Each structure stands twice: as C-alpha cells, then as structure tokens.
Amino acid sequence: MADTKQRIQDVARELFARQGYTGTSMADIAGRLSITPAALYYHYKSKADVLDALLAEPLAAYAELAERASVLTPAELLAAFVDFTARANAVIPVVTGDPAVRDLLDERFPRSPKEMMDAVIAALAGPDPDRPALIRAHAAFAVVKEATAAVLAERGLESADRKEILAAARRVLDA
Amino acid sequence: MADTKQRIQDVARELFARQGYTGTSMADIAGRLSITPAALYYHYKSKADVLDALLAEPLAAYAELAERASVLTPAELLAAFVDFTARANAVIPVVTGDPAVRDLLDERFPRSPKEMMDAVIAALAGPDPDRPALIRAHAAFAVVKEATAAVLAERGLESADRKEILAAARRVLDA
DNA sequence: GTCTATACTTAGATAGAC
DNA sequence: GTCTATCTAAGTATAGAC
Numbered sequence: 005m006a007d008t009k010q011r012i013q014d015v016a017r018e019l020f021a022r023q024g025y026t027g028t029s030m031a032d033i034a035g036r037l038s039i040t041p042a043a044l045y046y047h048y049k050s051k052a053d054v055l056d057a058l059l060a061e062p063l064a065a066y067a068e069l070a071e072r073a074s075v076l077t078p079a080e081l082l083a084a085f086v087d088f089t090a091r092a093n094a095v096i097p098v099v100t101g102d103p104a105v106r107d108l109l110d111e112r113f114p115r116s117p118k119e120m121m122d123a124v125i126a127a128l129a130g131p132d133p134d135r136p137a138l139i140r141a142h143a144a145f146a147v148v149k150e151a152t153a154a155v156l157a158e159r160g161l162e163s164a165d166r167k168e169i170l171a172a173a174r175r176v177l178d179a
Numbered sequence: 180m181a182d183t184k185q186r187i188q189d190v191a192r193e194l195f196a197r198q199g200y201t202g203t204s205m206a207d208i209a210g211r212l213s214i215t216p217a218a219l220y221y222h223y224k225s226k227a228d229v230l231d232a233l234l235a236e237p238l239a240a241y242a243e244l245a246e247r248a249s250v251l252t253p254a255e256l257l258a259a260f261v262d263f264t265a266r267a268n269a270v271i272p273v274v275t276g277d278p279a280v281r282d283l284l285d286e287r288f289p290r291s292p293k294e295m296m297d298a299v300i301a302a303l304a305g306p307d308p309d310r311p312a313l314i315r316a317h318a319a320f321a322v323v324k325e326a327t328a329a330v331l332a333e334r335g336l337e338s339a340d341r342k343e344i345l346a347a348a349r350r351v352l353d354a
Numbered sequence: 355g356t357c358t359a360t361a362c363t364t365a366g367a368t369a370g371a372c
Numbered sequence: 373g374t375c376t377a378t379c380t381a382a383g384t385a386t387a388g389a390c
Contacts, residue, residue: 029366039373104198139330142330217357
C-alpha cells in the first residue's frame with residue numbers, strides 16, 4: 005500500500021479510537037498529517053471508506069473465527085477469541101461504541117459484528133441452550149473481551165495474563 | 180418535574196441509547212415530540228444540559244456505590260452492582276460508548292465514571308492485588324455488566340437470572 | 355410554551371489550479 | 373499529490389412574535 009494511505013490509516017485508527025468515528029472529522033485526520041482535508045479525498049473517496057479500509061482486515065478475521073466457532077471446543081474458541089481481541093484491540097471500541105458505525109457496517113460488510121458475536125455466543129452456549137447456559141456464554145465472552153482490553157490498556161498481554169483470562173472464562177462457562 | 184421536561188428526557192434517553200449522544204440532534208428529539216428545536220431551549224439551555232438531567236440520578240447512584248465499595252464484601256458489591264446495572268441499563272451505553280460524553284461528564288460531574296469503576300475494581304481485587312487478582316476483578320466486573328445487559332436486551336431480569344449472573348461472577352473472582 | 359426566522363459553526367465533499 | 377476556494381447540508385443556539 006502506498007505510504008500516504010498507510011499513514012492516513014494509522015492516524016485514523018488512533019483518532020477514531022480516542023474520539024470515536026463520529027467525533028473525528030476529516031480535518032482532524034488531515035491536520036495530524038499536516039495536509040488539507042481535500043488531499044485526503046485523493047486517497048479515499050469518503051470518510052466511510054477510511055473506516056472500511058481500517059476495519060476490513062479485523063472484520064474478516066472475526067468472520068473467520070465466527071465461521072469456525074461451531075467446530076471448535078469452547079476452550080479453543082475462547083483462546084482464539086483472546087488472540088483476536090488482542091490483535092483488534094485498537095478498533096474494537098470504534099465498532100462497538102458508535103451506533104453510526106454499526107449502521108455503516110451493515111451497509112458495507114456482508115456479516116455484521118452483532119451476527120458474528122451471536123455465532124460465537126451460540127457456540128459457547130452449546131446446542132439447545134437453556135437460559136442459564138446462554139447467560140454463562142455471554143459472561144465468558146465478556147470476560148475475554150473486557151479483561152483482555154483491561155490488560156492491554158496498561159501493558160502488553162503476557163503469557164501469564166492470557167492463561168489467567170482463559171482460566172477465568174472457563175470457570176464462568178462450567179457451571 | 181414539569182410534564183414536558185419529563186417527556187423530553189424520555190425521548191432523549193431512548194434516542195441517545197439507540198443513536199448515541201453525538202448521533203442524536205436536538206431536531207431529532209424535537210421531531211419525536213412534534214415540536215420545534217427552539218422549543219427545547221425553553222426547557223433546557225443546551226443539549227449537554229439534557230444529558231446532564233438524564234445522567235444525574237444514575238451517576239449519583241454509581242458514586243454512592245463506589246463510595247461504599249471498600250466496606251462491602253465482594254459478594255455484596257457484585258450484587259449491588261447487578262442491581263445498579265439493571266436500573267441504569269438504558270444510559271450505560273450512552274456513557275461508555277461516546278468519547279464526547281466522557282469529556283462532557285469530566286467537566287460537569289465531580290467524579291468520572293472511570294474513577295468510580297476503578298474504585299469498584301479495586302474493591303473487588305482486594306488489598307495489594309497482584310496482576311492475576313486485578314484480572315479477575317476486571318473479569319468479574321465485566322460478567323456483571325455484560326451479562327446483565329444481555330439478559331435485559333431480550334427480557335426482564337428475573338430472580339433466577341440474577342442468581343446465575345452472580346454465581347458466574349463469583350466463580351471468576353475466586354481463583 | 356411554542357413558533358418563525360435566522361445567525362453562526364462545523365462537517366463532508368467537489369472543482370480546478372499547480 | 374496537494375492546494376485554494378467553494379458548495380451544501382446539518383447542527384447548536386438565539387431573538388422576538390404569538
């Protein structure tokens with residue numbers, strides 16, 4: 005990818021994460037790069053396209069995970085999801101926090117994050133889940149997502165952290 | 180409170196929850212009430228004031244919970260937090276999802292939601308926590324917050340649900 | 355308490371020069 | 373590839389009539 009496009013994505017990822025997608029203007033992004041907003045439109049035809057470029061790879065990874073979910077054991081799925089969360093850490097709040105982003109993604113990507121999350125939850129809950137099983141699945145999902153984010157907020161995700169998170173998630177899942 | 184003010188708050192709560200604070204305009208709120216935006220400014224002097232009015236009660240409840248956190252047992256704290264989450268359900272995503280709201284609250288309320296969350300996490304982690312204890316505290320917090328929200332998304336929080344959520348959170352906390 | 359009209363600002367986006 | 377200049381739309385907010 006051209007150097008300028010890469011730099012735009014890096015700045016956009018940081019600003020979207022800090023201020024949200026709706027809360028970040030094209031002028032904000034351009035200012036950080038010491039160019040004018042108009043110059044951005046040479047590289048991307050809209051603000052939504054900048055977001056697309058930023059999310060394409062993480063969303064594809066999420067889709068792959070959701071597709072494999074039903075053939076993995078819960079332990080394998082939780083482990084894979086910790087790693088996904090760690091890699092996509094910077095963009096997850098952008099997707100989950102801003103309703104405008106959710107609507108954009110519905111138009112532009114085949115499967116919504118909500119659908120993919122539901123697939124993971126369903127796999128964690130097992131076949132024909134009752135209400136307690138669904139609650140435990142949501143809880144285990146939450147443990148992985150939030151605990152991983154909490155660790156990454158102040159340091160790298162070390163091997164011991166990963167094991168602790170997975171152990172907690174498995175305790176939640178096994179009633 | 181005057182009837183119109185109450186109806187403005189009800190509409191604002193619903194729209195902020197669905198579209199986010201930044202993603203909701205005064206015209207959106209006014210339209211739902213079949214009045215003009217200008218009329219809103221008779222009742223509230225700014226959009227931020229509408230948000231303030233909406234969040235004052237939940238934030239005060241959260242502050243009280245955070246203050247009592249250190250003298251409650253973890254089980255009591257988790258139970259109180261389930262109930263708080265259930266009551267504040269509609270506005271929690273408004274606060275946590277939009278960075279602009281976080282900045283507004285920093286200016287307008289004495290203690291930020293982040294600070295209060297940290298107090299709860301610290302109480303759950305116990306004195307002089309090591310890294311695993313902090314991870315477990317974050318995980319238990321996440322279980323209560325997300326599982327309660329998941330249940331409320333499709334039905335009321337029944338007594339059995341509450342017990343299931345608390346049992347899961349306690350399994351996370353006790354290594 | 356609500357309206358019309360409007361001021362002011364910011365944002366997304368385009369045209370055309372360089 | 374980037375700029376200047378500009379358009380259009382939307383949003384917050386106010387003034388003053390009713």
